[in-house]
Each structure stands twice: as C-alpha cells, then as structure tokens.
Amino acid sequence: MSSPIYIRIHNDLKESIEKGKWQVGDRIPAERELAEKYGVSRMTLRQAVQTLVDEGILERRVGSGTFVARKKVQEKMSGTTSFTQLMENQGKTPSSKTISYQVTTPSLSEQEHLKLNDHDNILRMERIRYADAVPICFEVATLPYSLVKNYQRSQITRSLYQTLQEHGLEIGHAQQTVSASSASEKIADYLKIKRGAPILKLRQITKLTTGLPFEYVRTEYAGERFEFYLEK
Structure with missing residues (x-):
C-alpha cells in the first residue's frame, strides 16, 4: 500500500x-x-x-x-483529552463530521510517534468535532490499524476511548503539546470562523496502560470557543 x-x-x-x-x-x-x-x-x-x-x-x-521551527517552552499537562468526555462533562452534546477515513501507510512522524514497523499500516481520519452543533475543532487522528481493524467505523468515530474500554483495554497517560496559531483558509471554513482567527493547536500521543501508544492526534481548536485548563 x-x-x-x-x-x-x-x-x-x-x-x-x-x-x-x-x-x-x-x-x-x-x-x-x-x-x-x-x-x-x-x-x-x-x-x-x-x-x-x-x-x-x-x-x-x-x-x-x-x-x-524552534523548540518551544513546554508546560507538562496531566490526564488524557477525550473530546467526547470533555463535552459530556460540560453538559453539551458531542458530535462529529468525518472528512476523511482511510487505511494507509504512515508518515515518518506517525511511524515514530506510534512506534510502528515499516510494514505496519495506520488508520488516519480527519473530523470536525462539534458541541451542541457548534464546530469546536478540526482533528486528524492516526491509529495503528492492527489495533482497530476489527472495530466498526461507527465504533471508532463515535468514541474511540469508550470502544477500547468496552473491549478490555485501559487508557493510560498522554503526552500533550499546546501552541497558538491562526486559522488557515481550510480551518476557517471548517470551523466557521474568520481566516487568521486565533487557533489553539494540540498534539497528543495517548498510550494504553501497557505503555503502547495507540493514538496520535493533531487538533486545531477555535480559540474563541475553547480553552485549556491546567491544575497543579
């Protein structure tokens, strides 16, 4: 492939x-x-x-x-970020629109972050995520295909974390990096904001409790509709 x-x-x-x-x-x-x-x-x-x-x-x-790019100053964040759980915890109804969903070979970055071998395939999906029908973020998620190949598409796109837990897999910790940017023309169109509007970018690598990385996500949040909260 x-x-x-x-x-x-x-x-x-x-x-x-x-x-x-x-x-x-x-x-x-x-x-x-x-x-x-x-x-x-x-x-x-x-x-x-x-x-x-x-x-x-x-x-x-x-x-x-x-x-x-220069390396940026980083602040360690704790816990994992599941969009579905975040929205439900705030009393909002989460939903998503899948833009792209394909099994393919990984990029070098995807291979490195997910610790894949040269012959491994990945599932890469692009989604717009909503809260109460308002677009909050655009997300590109990469998963090892061997981990999810037996799940139905709806099980993955609706709530991946819930699906994994229902099949006996425990979610471990996540490595998260947050940075600021501005909306490109594509992101502005997806999120219904102005081009150049503030964007919060999140890159997250999530692992199972076994230490196996199972998810590499790049998410762009509409800055006017979302904020990160850190507690030390």
Whole structure:
C-alpha cells in the first residue's frame, strides 16, 4: 500500500531537516520552488508543508515564508483529552463530521510517534468535532490499524476511548503539546470562523496502560470557543 504523494513529500522534507540540510530558524524554499522540484501542484505541496507545520516541525511567518521551527517552552499537562468526555462533562452534546477515513501507510512522524514497523499500516481520519452543533475543532487522528481493524467505523468515530474500554483495554497517560496559531483558509471554513482567527493547536500521543501508544492526534481548536485548563 503506497502513501499519498503529500506524505512522501512530508517524509522527504522531514528527513532533510533531520539530516541538517536546514537548521532551526532557516527558511525553507518557497512553495513554488518546492512544487517544481517534486513535480506536483502547489496544493499538494502546501498540504505536505502544512502537515509539518501541524506537527510543530515547521512554522509559517506572515510575509516572510516558512521556517524550521524552534523548540518551544513546554508546560507538562496531566490526564488524557477525550473530546467526547470533555463535552459530556460540560453538559453539551458531542458530535462529529468525518472528512476523511482511510487505511494507509504512515508518515515518518506517525511511524515514530506510534512506534510502528515499516510494514505496519495506520488508520488516519480527519473530523470536525462539534458541541451542541457548534464546530469546536478540526482533528486528524492516526491509529495503528492492527489495533482497530476489527472495530466498526461507527465504533471508532463515535468514541474511540469508550470502544477500547468496552473491549478490555485501559487508557493510560498522554503526552500533550499546546501552541497558538491562526486559522488557515481550510480551518476557517471548517470551523466557521474568520481566516487568521486565533487557533489553539494540540498534539497528543495517548498510550494504553501497557505503555503502547495507540493514538496520535493533531487538533486545531477555535480559540474563541475553547480553552485549556491546567491544575497543579
């Protein structure tokens, strides 16, 4: 099973960064130049770059270009974040709209975060998540296909955590990274907000109590509708 073209470009750019072709703070070539190099459309190239931005590997600077991101100061968060549980705890009705749902080969980042082998496949799904029919966030979730292949699609998209627990798997801890950004045209359209509006980005790797990572999620929240609360 072959990876989408944008994932292959993502992998090549990530490898170039890791090998030192571009250092932290360096500007990578313009999208037009990279699109010509890889022989793809600007849209495909932009999707590859945006994936690296979502992962915190690259960062966009308005009017300047795209740069290799500096490591940010991190605050340790505790607990796991299940959107369904969060909404139900606040008395809201959670729902979602699936944009994409496919079994495919993982990107290098997905493979690393989920500790997968070269021959392993993943389930990657993109969803808009709602609370009382109001769009709250756009989510890209990656799961090891071997873990979920026997579940029905509805069991996964409705509430993955609940499904796992019903089948005897216990949710362990999560590693979470939060950063601020602004809404791209696509995210603004999905979340019904203005382009450039504040966005909270969450990257989360969740493990079972056995220590096995089972979920790698990149989520973009509408800043005007969601906030994170930390308690020490």
